[in-house]
Amino acid sequence: MRVTQIPFKTSKMVASELVSINAKLLTQAGFIHQELAGAYTMLPLGLRVLTKIENIIRAQMDKVGVEINMTSLAPIANWQQSGRFETVDVLMKTTPANKVSAQKNTTEYVLSPTHEDMITPMIAEGNRSYKDLPISVYQIQTKFRNEPRAKSGLLRGREFRMKDLYSFHVSEADLMRFYEAMKPRYSAIYEKLGIGNDTYITLASGGDFTTEYSHEFQTVLDSGEDTIYLDRENRIAYNKEVTSPEDAKKLGVDFSKLEIVRASEVGNIFPLMTKFSKAFNYTYADENGTQNPVFMGCYGIGSTRLMGVIVEKFADGKGMVWPKAIAPFAVELIDINAHERGEEIYTKLQDTGIEVLWDDRDERAGAKFADADLIGIPVRLVVSAKTGDQIEWKDRTSDQTQLLELNTVLERLKI
RNA sequence: CGGGGUGUAGCGCAGUUGGCUAGCGCGCUUGCUUUGGGAGCAAGAGGCCGUGAGUUCGAGUCUCACCACCCCGACCA
Numbered sequence: 001m002r003v004t005q006i007p008f009k010t011s012k013m014v015a016s017e018l019v020s021i022n023a024k025l026l027t028q029a030g031f032i033h034q035e036l037a038g039a040y041t042m043l044p045l046g047l048r049v050l051t052k053i054e055n056i057i058r059a060q061m062d063k064v065g066v067e068i069n070m071t072s073l074a075p076i077a078n079w080q081q082s083g084r085f086e087t088v089d090v091l092m093k094t095t096p097a098n099k100v101s102a103q104k105n106t107t108e109y110v111l112s113p114t115h116e117d118m119i120t121p122m123i124a125e126g127n128r129s130y131k132d133l134p135i136s137v138y139q140i141q142t143k144f145r146n147e148p149r150a151k152s153g154l155l156r157g158r159e160f161r162m163k164d165l166y167s168f169h170v171s172e173a174d175l176m177r178f179y180e181a182m183k184p185r186y187s188a189i190y191e192k193l194g195i196g197n198d199t200y201i202t203l204a205s206g207g208d209f210t211t212e213y214s215h216e217f218q219t220v221l222d223s224g225e226d227t228i229y230l231d232r233e234n235r236i237a238y239n240k241e242v243t244s245p246e247d248a249k250k251l252g253v254d255f256s257k258l259e260i261v262r263a264s265e266v267g268n269i270f271p272l273m274t275k276f277s278k279a280f281n282y283t284y285a286d287e288n289g290t291q292n293p294v295f296m297g298c299y300g301i302g303s304t305r306l307m308g309v310i311v312e313k314f315a316d317g318k319g320m321v322w323p324k325a326i327a328p329f330a331v332e333l334i335d336i337n338a339h340e341r342g343e344e345i346y347t348k349l350q351d352t353g354i355e356v357l358w359d360d361r362d363e364r365a366g367a368k369f370a371d372a373d374l375i376g377i378p379v380r381l382v383v384s385a386k387t388g389d390q391i392e393w394k395d396r397t398s399d400q401t402q403l404l405e406l407n408t409v410l411e412r413l414k415i
Numbered sequence: 416c417g418g419g420g421u422g423u424a425g426c427g428c429a430g431u432u433g434g435c436u437a438g439c440g441c442g443c444u445u446g447c448u449u450u451g452g453g454a455g456c457a458a459g460a461g462g463c464c465g466u467g468a469g470u471u472c473g474a475g476u477c478u479c480a481c482c483a484c485c486c487c488g489a490c491c492a
Contacts, residue, residue: 012441012453013427017420017485037484090491114492148416148490162492216492225491265492302492336451366452373452384451392451 001044001329002346003359006030008043010371021223022308023153025320029374031328038150038158045357045375046307048328050161053310054140054303056192056325057163060185064178065136065165070118072142074110078117082279088113090145092158111144116276116298119166124282124294130170133284133294134178138165140303152223154308155264165299168277170284175271175295182269182299186217190266193306194323195219195313199266202228202237203251206271213242217267217301223312224264229255237263264309272296320376321396329357330413332377334368336384345383345391348406354413372396381409 008030018024026032031046042050058067076093079085092111096104112118123135140163150158165182169175183201190199202218218228218237227240231253238247243255277283277294286292314321322328331349333356335342342358349356357377359368365384372380373396382392382401390403393412404412 009442011426015421015427015485019486023485034484143492145492147492149488151486156491160492268492300492305492334451364450364452364454366450366454369452371453382451386451 001357003357003361006044008033010374018153020152020155020312021315022155022311025311025315025374026153026308029320029371029376032154036150036158038147038156038160040154040157040304045328049322049326050303050307052326052328053193053306054161054163057140057189057301057303060189061138061163061165064181064185065138065167068137068139070112070115070139070141072112072144074112074115074118076108076110078121079110082117082276084117085110090147092144092146113143113145114298114300115139115141115164116166116272116296120276120280120282120296123166123168124277124280127168128284130284130286133168133170134174135168136165136178137167138163138299152225152308154304155223155225155312157304160302161304163301163303167297167299168282169295169297170286170292172271172273172295175273175297179269179271179297182297183215186267186269186299186301189301190217190219192325193310194325195266195310198313200228200230200235200237200263202239202263202265203242204239204268205241211271211273214268214270216265218263219266219309219313220261221264221309221312222262224262224309226263226265228261228263229258230261231258264305264312266306266309267299267301269299270297272298315376316397318370319374322376322378324378327376327378329377330355331379331381332356332372332375333358333381333383334365334372335360336365336368336382336386338383338385338387341383345381345406348410349413352410352414354410379413 010030011028014024014028018027026046027034029045030043031049033041033043035041076085090113094109094111096106119137123137127133127135141161142159143162144159147156147158150156167178169178187196190196199217199219202216203213204216206212206214216239218226228237229240229243230237238253238255248255273295274293276296282294283291284294310323311320331354333342333346333349339360342360346356346358359371376396378396380394380396387403390405391409392401393404393409394401
């Protein structure tokens with residue numbers, strides 16, 4: 001991609017009221033554009049990052065389930081049937097904007113904040129035998145939650161993207177077997193995203209459902225919203241909400257010996273048990289023809305939030321620093337008064353299948369360098385009168401530059 | 416929802432005890448010079464001062480209401 005193709009420019013300045021690092025840098029670098037409190041357009045660079053994050057999630061989920069795309073609009077009836085229409089206070093619904101025409105459709109719909117209420121009856125339609133189970137289906141989509149207070153850029157929005165996987169089982173034992181199998185899938189995702197070391201599986205409350213505890217994945221982050229009690233040695237943490245004296249006794253943990261840190265929740269897995277299958281009368285026939293309730297689990301990961309967390313985690317004084325796996329491009333190419341040479345290298349890199357962003361603007365060197373630092377692509381290549389037939393290589397996180405032959409550059413980038 | 420703050424040019428901001436033609440920087444346009452860390456000079460274009468009611472001879476400035484956004488808390492992926 002050429003920088004001149006992108007109609008969303010970087011900016012030298014940004015509103016002083018943007019305190020959150022991810023909101024500030026992503027806005028300044030032209031990755032996102034805010035439309036409302038807690039709702040952002042993904043611009044070309046931001047969309048590339050988000051897509052890569054979601055593809056990493058997708059690769060792991062494809063090992064345990066199949067992907068579908070569901071509607072965001074949901075019938076109110078489904079939410080009434082689960083009893084959640086009145087109780088979920090972040091629920092949003094549509095309202096027709098005007099009633100000028102008599103034949104106008106005035107039906108109101110739920111804007112789905114999560115999809116249990118839709119997927120349960122859908123799966124139940126054709127899967128009534130023990131032979132059909134277990135089932136595991138996921139989706140990566142935009143979800144809507146009327147948060148009382150959207151904040152911190154991508155960390156908490158009213159419209160955000162999230163992966164949800166739903167699983168359906170013949171028994172609690174089978175559900176828990178699957179539930180346990182999800183943990184390594186989640187760890188693999190955080191590992192690939194570059195935050196594996198700082199992300200801990202965390203015991204949290206089971207909420208309104210029938211299990212006592214559930215698990216979250218928390219990334220240690222000063223600007224995180226949650227407080228967790230961290231046991232670094234055993235790589236496990238406890239959400240503050242489950243650190244009462246009773247919890248301590250039940251779990252056999254001495255919380256006073258643990259480190260208290262701020263963290264951001266980047267995933268959760270939850271045994272739903274039979275809450276939704278009961279609400280939607282989803283039963284299956286076992287070997288004896290007896291009807292039994294289906295056991296369900298749900299497994300979420302907020303992809304837009306992850307993008308924000310990763311910015312917060314790695315940014316330095318000059319801008320963002322993307323892990324290789326999700327950087328919008330593998331390399332940024334800058335030409336300094338060497339447009340033809342730039343185009344030549346740009347074409348070669350592209351032909352080799354390397355993702356390259358070419359800053360082909362008619363800008364001064366300083367402006368291009370500053371923007372490259374801000375955007376945070378892992379490798380910066382420069383061609384100019386100084387570099388001759390060679391190419392200057394600089395890693396985003398280093399101050400060292402080196403002159404390399406084109407072939408060497410291609411070799412290095414292939415890895 | 417409680418508390419605190421902010422709405423003035425595309426973006427970032429200033430605007431005195433109410434005063435006449437509303438400024439500055441960035442960006443944008445044109446020209447010349449410059450060219451490896453956000454260039455210089457010159458000439459331009461660009462405003463319903465968030466919205467609505469008041470007070471006043473006169474409101475960006477004062478009053479009230481509303482809306483939006485940011486921050487703390489409560490709540491939540």
